[in-house]
Amino acid sequence: MAKIFIVEDNPDIIHSTTQELNKWQHDVITVNNWQNVANEILATNPDLVLFDITLPTFDGFYWIQEVRKHSQVPIIVISAAEIDTNVMHAVAAGANDYIMKPFAMTVLLAKIQALLRRNKQTTDAEEIMWDHNSFNPLTNILTNGNGTAQLTPTEGAMLQVLLSHRNKTVSKEQLLQWLWQGGKYLNENTLNVNISRSRTKGNAFTQNVVSAIDWWKTMNKHYFKLFWRSILLPTIGYLFLLSLIGLLVILYNLPTVFWGDVIRFSLPFFIVWLIGSGAIKYYRLRHLNVSQLDKFTPTNMTEGKPVELLQDEQAKNIDTIRQLQATQHEQLDHLELFTHEIKNYLTSLNAAAENSPIVASTEVKKNIHQANYYLNLLLNDERLAINNHDYDFQWIDIANLINNILQQNSAVFIHKQLIPELTGLDGIKVLTDRKWLHFCIEQLLSNAIKYSVPNSTINISWEMNSLRIVDHGCGISMNDLPRIFDNGFTGKNGHRTTAATGMGLYLVKKVTEHLNFKVSISSVQSKGTTAILSFLPDNIRSSN
CATH class of the missing domain: 1.10.287 (Helix Hairpins)
Incomplete structure (x- = not known):
């Protein structure tokens, strides 16, 4: 894979590092003459150099400067010395990265991989070829003889890491480490979303072929x-x-x-x-x-029919591209909206911490709850966009699920002095996906909390094969009611509170269109709103 020169005088570190690098098929070269380190590096022309600072003759900073006079080979400094001063000295000498001893080998490998990848992109930007496919790491375009697929920068970085370790098992932890060192800062949930999206694109790419x-x-x-x-x-x-x-x-x-x-x-x-x-x-x-299609004129019937087929196929492809572009723009709008809301609550929390050395726990819980609420909206919106139908249908105890949701939102109920009243839920089980039913109920309950009057009740009941959530708040105007499930619609109530994004009910409606229950809402202005989740009789069990 790559030729790596190790400038280190500790034999144990050399041995362990060499073993790990050899596992990934990297060739390792070490120093023979400590009086001639720079010349040995230049003579072997490595792909990357690992430098210790404390060495038998001159220190690592001196040798880095000597190497930099003749080569721009990527350099990672490894040292147990105090990090603050040595990072500055290492960067000033010409190092590309720095890692402290003791270090995790996965972190070192991730830094090596990221630096090799960046150096390869800036030096030759060659396409990665395998089988009948090619991938351009600069443009993030995946190409086959019969078509192309445009990957996002994160998906491109993931694919590049995996391709550079073909025929090897790469764990999520290793993949995250490599992506972080390459400047792609993801958590495991976001990584899972990107993996699913990449698989979807890969399937679509194969289907296009x-x-x-x-x-x-x-x-x-x-x-x-x-x-x-x-x-x-x-x-x-x-x-x-x-x-x-x-x-x-x-x-x-x-x-x-x-x-x-x-x-x-x-x-x-x-x-x-x-x-x-x-x-x-x-x-x-x-x-x-x-x-050439627009310029091509069929000269006979033999050419006319295939040209007609190609024109039909072109029209379908144009429609598909437009739909994908519209979906992508919509997802970007959602991402910007949710990110803005999350940042608002984090900024509020940060401002409270800056104004006082002690922040009330209620203030912390309120802001974290709201940030977590919008983060869940964002992740579920991404899952719906992937449309991978990862549904797990099972019999769900409604009373148990409702109690779990109420306990998770207890701080909000207490803060607003709201009391939930549960009626007829015991013994009711429904057949559907637990994760998405939890999401829908939580969204409907969140709206009920948001628009309820303090010191009032929220009624949650089971009636006529339906789960009903009733609040006694401001209600929804007749003009707004037909549009409450539209993407981003907030209505008059939403304009009165900055907490509204118009996305909750839109996503609930989107979920129910894919599952086996329906959502409906009725309201009387100034009296309250009733949200109903209706289930088919065959998907309901009752022990009453």
């Missing part, structure tokens, strides 16, 4: 069908002409050898003409692509 192959099969099928139709008329005309000549030979008692000569000399020319015209038509069609 298969679709392209199927299209060419279809086009070839139509080509040969139309080709035989196009040669049928000339062939019939040729045979008719031969029959006419034969009839004249008989009527005028001409030598039959004359008719034979006509066939013998004309048939080869006719066959060559058929083959030549067919080859020209086939060549024109095989070399037709989307960029």
Whole structure:
């Protein structure tokens, strides 16, 4: 893989580091002459150098400066010395990165991998090739002979790490370490989302390739069908002409050898003409692509049908691209919205900490709860966008689920002095996905809390195969009610409170469209709102 030069005088560190690097197929070179370190490095032309600071002769800073006079090879400094001063000295001398002893080997490997990757991108930016695929790490474009897929920077970095360790098992922890050292700061949940999204793109990419192959099969099928139709008329005309000549030979008692000569000399020319015209038509069609489609004019029926098929396929691809672009813009808008809201609560918390050395626990809990609320919205929005249908249907105890949600939101109920009243929930079980049902109930309950009057109640009951959440707050105006499930719609109530984003009910509606229950909302202004989750009778069990 890479040639790595280790400048270290501790044999135990050299041994352990060499063993780990060899596992990843890196070649390791060590110092032979401590009086000639710089020349040894330059002579071996390594891909990366690991430098200790405390060395038998001159220190690491001196040797780094000597190397930098002649080479820009990536350098990582490894030292147990005090970090603050030595980081400055190492960077000033020309080091690219720094790691403290003792260090985790996964962290060192991640730094090495990130530095090698960055250096490769800036030096040659070569595409990574495997099988019939190629990946450009600068543009993040994954290419196959039949199509391309545009990856995000994070997905591109993930793919590059995995490709650089082909035929090896890479754990999530290792992948996260490498991504962090490469400047992609993810947590495990975000990594899982990116992995799922990459798989989705990979599947779509494969489907596009298969679709392209199927299209060419279809086009070839139509080509040969139309080709035989196009040669049928000339062939019939040729045979008719031969029959006419034969009839004249008989009527005028001409030598039959004359008719034979006509066939013998004309048939080869006719066959060559058929083959030549067919080859020209086939060549024109095989070399037709989307960029030439508008300029291409079919000259006959043989070319007309495949061109029509290609135009239909082009129109479908344009529609698909537009839909993907619209979805991407929508997701970016959601990301910006949720990020803004999370930052607001974190900023509020930070401001409280700066104004006072002691921040009330209620203030901390309130801001963390709201930030966590919008973070969950963001993650669930991403999961819905992936559309991987990772549903786990099971029988869920409604009373148990509601109590768990109430306990998780107890601080908000207490802060606003709201009391939940539960009716008819015991013994009710529904068949659906627990994670998404939890999300929907939590969103509906959050709205009920948000718009309830302090010192009031929120009624949660089971009636007529439906879970009902009723608040006694300000209600929703008749003009706003038809639009409450629209993306980003906040309405008059939302304008009165900055806590509204218009995304909660939109996502609940989106979830129910994929699952086996429905959501509906009714409201009377100034009296309250009722949110209803309705289930099919076959998906309900009752022990009452």
